[in-house]
Amino acid sequence: MCGITGWISYDQDLTTARGTLDAMTQTQACRGPDSGGVWLDTHAALGHRRLAVIDIEGGKQPMLVQQDGRTLLATTYSGEVYNYRELRSELAGRGHVFRTKSDTEVVLHAYLEWGEAFTERLNGMYAFALWDPRKEELLLVRDRMGIKPLYYYPTPDGVIFGSEPKAILAHPSVRPVVDAEGLAEAVTFVKTPGHAIYKGMYELRPGHTARVRRSGLTVRKYWGLEAREHTDDLDTTVRHVRELLDDIVGRQLIADVPLCTLLSGGLDSSAITALAAKGLAEQGRGAVRSFSVDFAQQTENFRPDDLRPTPDGPYAHALAEHVRSEHQDIVLDSAALMEPANRAAIVTARDLPVGLGEGDTSLYLLFKAIREQSTVALSGESADEIFGGYRWFHLPETVNADTFPWEASGALDSFAGSENGGRVSLLDRRLLDKIDITGYQDARYRQALAEVPHIPGVTGVEKRMREICYLHLTRFVQFLLDRKDRASMAVGLEVRVPFCDHRLVEYVFNTPWSMKTFDGREKSLLRAATRDVLPAKVADRVKSPYPSIQDPGYAAALRTELGRVIADKDAPVRALLDTQSVSTALDQGAGETYRMATELVLGLDGWLRDYGVSLEL
Incomplete structure (x- = not known):
């Protein structure tokens, strides 16, 4: 994986900018704990932190292609290109000579061979920068689904960029300013493509490139969801989904470091774990290792609710036994979730005050524990968005609501059990x-709807469900992918997401909703395509989201922390609060009723303190 950063300035000599680049690069040391490097040219400065996964010795960066003592191309690269071996063979046949076994070098030569059209040939998750000293041009590239992050900050004479906002904010000319629109984006569950919260900063949209020249910066879309008529029958569709999954998981097992899977016992993660186990066995690489998160005493004392009818533990163990994985439960408690250092770590990881409260902290702690034993993990993330897994896909009142369906359902606000x-x-x-x-939210919803590609003549439920699927694949999934990336890379763990392979996304997006629900349930296609590798108990399990701690002590600890913040006259968040509402929350014991609201207040306070944010409201 890795963290990248850089600075292009056409009016300055950046060969003297090492101090600035070192500072920017160091902010991302957690993304690349294995090594780091800086490369300086007259008008370009590139920084890199490396998490070594493929070609441990040969893949160091920034990486150059040189000829006759001249630098033809330089890159700082993050991610994995899963078809790099095929591309390498093709390029070698065209006369390219390679000195490493890394996918990074393949990307460099692919650009030299095909120019910007090389983006259409890449399969993977990536965000990288290419500097061409001959033309004095920079190209920023982000993968099709936005699995890996990439931010940029245009300047009068160039651009500053990085994997995370913190790298850009480390530049002396950039200040952490947030206006009314930025704050609205930050405190809602809207993840607007291109929006970076901080004033003057942008996130490169998934499937886009940005080219920087002396004349300015231009953004180009190279991939997006398109409307195509689906002509396969049901059996063919199920079979093709499975063929794609077999190929995708097989490609994503490539690693020169220890690899594992994230296993919740749900359909998505179980399918990935089972297919990974099958693939590793066929390659003679032994058993797959799997990890689950649980909370102290929760499986024994589990209380079902509307979101989570069943605990994860029994299902994860059933799948682990079925595929004979080397399984381990990571068990957390309230003390770990409330530990100030852990809560601060997730705010720093995200560069933002918001998320899913303890759901983010527990994810961070899960990844931290896994990283002690593995460097790469395969996740079932994004299957719900692709195959229609969330309950609000199937409720008429949320499907027909004139807003984002997850907002209409209120499910995210109640993620941690909040009653209000x-x-x-x-x-x-x-x-x-x-x-x-x-x-x-309304403006962003209508902006998203206007983008949806439709098939002429398709109306009614099929048309609306195409819209619902598009909203999830371009808005909601971005929120979750960003959460996953930041929590994992904060501890130097690479998490791969097989369901985000663009071939699978394109195919299933254009599959009729009637096929996606052919058995009268959620994720019909995925269940049918993978049932043969799953125990019936797991294949037939009803959807249950990422777990949330049920210990009453956690809600009580939140209330105590809220009281501490309010008592601090210097707490920056005080100016943003309704004192009567806070007083009511404290008098009523906060508890579950104000749980998510309290999480937001604590996150805002830490963010405003640690980042020195200036609000322009």
């Missing part, structure tokens, strides 16, 4: 009026 369903309920009413969350 309002995580902004402790914020000042005047602040909420100023940032106009409702109006902001």
Whole structure:
């Protein structure tokens, strides 16, 4: 994986900018704990932190292609190109000579051979920069689904970029300023493509490139979801989904370091774990290793609710036994989730105050424990968005609501059990009026709807479900992919997401909704395509989201922490709060009712303190 950063300035000599580049690069040391490097040219400075996964010795960066003492191309690269071996063979046949076994060098030569059209040939997750000293041009590239992050900050004479905002904010000319729109984006569950929260900063959209020249910066779309008529019958569709999954998982098992899977016992992660076990066995590489997260005493004392009818533990263990994986449960408790250092770590990892509360902290701690034993993990993330797994895909009131379906369901606000369903309920009413969350969400929803590609003549339920699927694949999945990337890379763990392979996404997106629900349930196609490698108990399990701690002590600890923050006259978040609502929350014991709202307040306070954010509202 890795972290990248850089600075292009056409008006300055950047060969003297090592101090600045070192500072920018160091902010991402967690993304690349194995090594780091900086490369300086007259108008380009590139920084890199490396997590070594493929070609441990040969893949060091920034990497150059040189000829007759001249540098033809330089890159700082993050990610994995899963078809690099095929591309390497093709390029070697065209006369290219390679000195390493890394996918990074293949990307460099692919650009030299095919120019910017090389993006259409890459299969993987990546975000990287290519500097061409001959033309003095920079090309920024992000993978089709936005699995790996990439941010940029245009300047009057160039650009500053990085895998994360923190790298850009480390540049002396950049200040952490957030305006009303940025704050609205930050405190909602809207993940607008291209939006970076911080004023003047942008996130390169998935499937896009940005080219920087002396004349300025231009952005180009090289991939997006398209409407295509689906002509395969049901049996052929199920068979093709399985063929794709076999190929995808097989490719993503490539690694020169220890590899494992994330296993919740749900259909998605179980399918990936079972296919990985099958693939490793066929390659003679032994048993797959799998990891699950659980909370102290939770399996024994589990209380079902509307979101989670069953605990993960028994199902994860059933799948692990079925495929004979080397399985381990990572068990967390309230003390670990409330530990200030752990809560601060996730805010720093995300560069933002928001997320899923303890759901983010527990994910970070899970990844931290896994990293002690493995460097790469395969995840079932994004299957729900692709195959229609969430309950709001199947409820008429949310499908037909004139807004994002996950907002209409209120499920994310109640992720951690909150009873009042309002995580902004402790914020000042005047602040909420100023940032106009409702109006902001509505504008973003209509912007997304206007993008949806339709097939002429398709109406009714099929048309609406195409819209619902598009919203999830371009908005909701971005929130979850970003969460996964930041929590994992904060501890130097590479998490791969097989379900985000663009071939699978394209195919299933254009499959009729009637096929996606042919057995009357969620994720019909995925269940049918993988049932043969799963125990019936797991294949037939009802969808249950990522687990949340049920210990009453956690809610009580949140209340105590809220009281501490409010008592601190210097707490920056105090100016954003409704004092009466906070008083009510403290008097009522906060508990589950204000759980997500309290998580937001604590996150905002840490973010405002640690980042020195200036609010322009």
